[in-house]
Amino acid sequence: MTRLFNDPAAFADEALEGFALAHRRWVRPVTGGVVRSTPGAAGQVAVVIGGGSGHYPAFSGLVGPGLAHGAAVGNVFASPSARQIRTVAKNAHTGGGVLLMYGNYAGDVLHFGQAAQQLNAEGVETRCVAVTDDISSASAAEADKRRGIAGDLPVFKAAAAAAEEGRSLDEVVRVARHANARTRSFGIAFGGCTLPGADHPLFTVPEGRMAVGLGIHGEPGIGEQDVPSADETAELLVSSLLAELPEGVDTADGARAAVILNGLGTVKYEELFVVYRRVAALLAEAGIEAVDPEVGELVTSFDMAGVSLTLCWLDDELETLWTAGADTPAYRKGAARAAGGPAVLDTVSETAGAEAVPEATDASRTAARTVVAALTALRDTVNTHAEELGRIDAVAGDGDHGIGMSRGSTAAHRAAVEAAEAGAGAGTVLAAAADAWSDRAGGTSGALWGVLLHAVGTALGDTDGPTARTVADGVGEASAAVRRLGGAEVGDKTMVDVLVPFADTLATATAEGAALADAWDRAATAAEGAAKATADLVPRIGRARPHVERSLGTPDAGAHSLALIVRAVHGVLAGH
């Protein structure tokens, strides 16, 4: 278990701070993560990696010459926000464009995708590649839905080494996709990690049993069996990977592969070496040459007891990139070309409110006051119910919904107050609240609430006073955006189960001519009913723990919190 921490809420920030202090030779801290202390050469593609905290040396430990130019680091097991990613990317960028790389998890896909959109809009050419190496997380036919685990390393490294060679952004993206297409991992677990401040593990595996294909955050695996011997473990790992060779790989004539035997936390070095002994023999028997094998802890999950094997099938290009030098805090190889740039760049900061407040009409400024009042009610409701939300979420999720919503709504309220005091209209106030929410809350729900508030803000704008119709349109936009980005539909036991009937009822009521407060009341009633009804559903997507059937009888936490919030906002609208 994780025992050494101060305030658990500050854990990820303090860990990053300590990490940067210990590794000043390689990195310097910026808001949201770290970048190389000596930047890449001017015009070099900047490879920016990232994800949640708790996976060291992923992601901050992989920054340095020959590997990443920067790492955006979120809270524990939570994606960094789009704002964090943007800040890191801008500090890493030296004019050659940016490639954002991360494991394929919903929250990361959302936030890195948003950051890329925003960076491109600001003139920084940016592309995204998500790593999808874990073959147990989806079938080969749906390989793009697979999670990223220890295969992160060879895929990041291939792209970064190509960038170091001075290749173009298009070329680096091609290499990243090519490496990802030829990288496969398979893992097992004996038990989960205990997060800072938690009093029980994130998941458990019965004593003497082993979960096959379980994800590093406890995502469902594909089976369970008795704990095997080290040799049998090696045989399971190797045979699983040899059963699914990537297109174009044929071992008949003797293939070559980068091999990573990765410990998740408490499976220790000597155990890994005992397993590797048999892995090496099995690969040799199959005619596969292990090139620069790595046996150790490369993508961890706190003190999780687990091990995974990764094979990155090399062609000449990938072998050159895999064997190229690298010099980072946690991964060093050969002589890294510390491509010199201009000493140390000035830090580019990206703080809320740094931009000028756009023009706004008096009508929109008046509406902004209502928006602030609504966000106050929202925050208070969330804080009142935070513990309840956490309890509900813990049934099938990781129990952090209350904390995340509280952190997000508090930050959103503060940003809205500041923007309104600076004279912003309703649209800008909501945009500021949206950014602050996704920045501070982290995780998927933080991203989705950011998207939701942004959509409503865009519909309101800073010019006209809002009408029932513009509000209903904005909520309709928000409903569509959340479905598009989150990938959930009605029936999946998520906030979408409430958002869709809420938006639809609001649209119908306003189309029938109801005043905003009345229309909102009807829509809130529909939302409350829909939230209760999620108790009859079983989650179908997302980072749910095994045996999600146990959540039958309990509503979805995100659905429940949305229903509470729209009812609280009704109080504000009815009062105005």
Next chain:
Amino acid sequence: MTRLFNDPAAFADEALEGFALAHRRWVRPVTGGVVRSTPGAAGQVAVVIGGGSGHYPAFSGLVGPGLAHGAAVGNVFASPSARQIRTVAKNAHTGGGVLLMYGNYAGDVLHFGQAAQQLNAEGVETRCVAVTDDISSASAAEADKRRGIAGDLPVFKAAAAAAEEGRSLDEVVRVARHANARTRSFGIAFGGCTLPGADHPLFTVPEGRMAVGLGIHGEPGIGEQDVPSADETAELLVSSLLAELPEGVDTADGARAAVILNGLGTVKYEELFVVYRRVAALLAEAGIEAVDPEVGELVTSFDMAGVSLTLCWLDDELETLWTAGADTPAYRKGAARAAGGPAVLDTVSETAGAEAVPEATDASRTAARTVVAALTALRDTVNTHAEELGRIDAVAGDGDHGIGMSRGSTAAHRAAVEAAEAGAGAGTVLAAAADAWSDRAGGTSGALWGVLLHAVGTALGDTDGPTARTVADGVGEASAAVRRLGGAEVGDKTMVDVLVPFADTLATATAEGAALADAWDRAATAAEGAAKATADLVPRIGRARPHVERSLGTPDAGAHSLALIVRAVHGVLAGH
């Protein structure tokens, strides 16, 4: 716990094999450990480190240019044998002499000391330096009794970097002693590791409590307290080390120190970084500059939950050596000078029986048959009681006494049979048995039984047939040698409590004119009484676990096994 293994008895060997397979770029396996794949320059001092398995990256992970030339690796938590150390040293030696370095534990001191004696006798100039950094293991007044923990790294590295510069053996020894004198560590633990095949941890600390100064094999600490915050942990570690500055270190004018924050196994990277954040601040406040800090797992103990802080107080010489490049499987820094030697040296093997059998008289050859019969009885008795010995040992020790004695006596018997069949006399047969015992058994008791049999063998020689008097003299020599090397006296609850009255009674009885079998009978009776009496004692030395008072009422396992053995041997003597 350790979950991935095949046959637990083969764990250390298989781990070393897998390690060497994964790191062929750096090391090649030799009997007893590994040496650099590319040896040091001819005439360079060879720095050979070593100790038990289970502490990776100590010791095999620290072999390569800029660090060790070889590592001798014993069984799990057991010293390598003198034979293993000799083999590794001979393979690492390129003509400049050998420096053996290891943590200051009884078994290591014995075996490395024996190996040095033998290497010197064979013309390979060899010196020893034991690391003594753990300030909680003895007072400053008895600093030479302190254990070696994570301070191994800076002390090994200083000596190795000096060797890499081409300095003489005297100079390298001076540097090693100087670095050791300026290196201090202090650690805490939350729980112990579970060894391969064991079903419970080596030691436990109550939930929510923390042991202060506990050793990495569960040796007694200096206190226990509630688990503190990360910041409080940092404060405890830093203040403990600042309270005992080495001679010549003064922080008033701003000192410089190599800093190592070491995780023992399940205290993970992010936790270490949170602790380091405060360590760095406290050191800065005290005017101490952290030079090339290391935060990670450098000397582990399987999945032990613990952390230690090491400061190596630098002067100009030590700073140059600490910051010099190194390139090993687990520790890499800057550009290591891979000082080229002659490609790869032939492996020097050191196998039992390689030497010619010395001349022996018929009388001594006849006596050798009695020796073989005695060793057969010894082995059978040990195997009959192995489980009981393990059970007794587990009360205050690590429960491996039965296994170790069984392994040692079986190997000793086999070697004795071979030597006798080759025509050796009694002295040579006992010497062969002694070497095999300490080589295969490992640990302190293995070394002591090797010393014991050697002493008796030396007294018997290969010329005269043994008399009651020469046997009694040999046992007297053995008693003195075991006390000298093991450091225990009567009353410390060890085998010495039996060996001394046995030897004394044997001497008295033979002086009184008793025949060997009768004298031995009286001595064996004294031994049995003395073994029973150890139940009233509390261990005072050695690797005893905390709360050793609980062993009151149980005899010492080593004392008990010795009493069983001398009685079994009496059966042989009475029959002849």
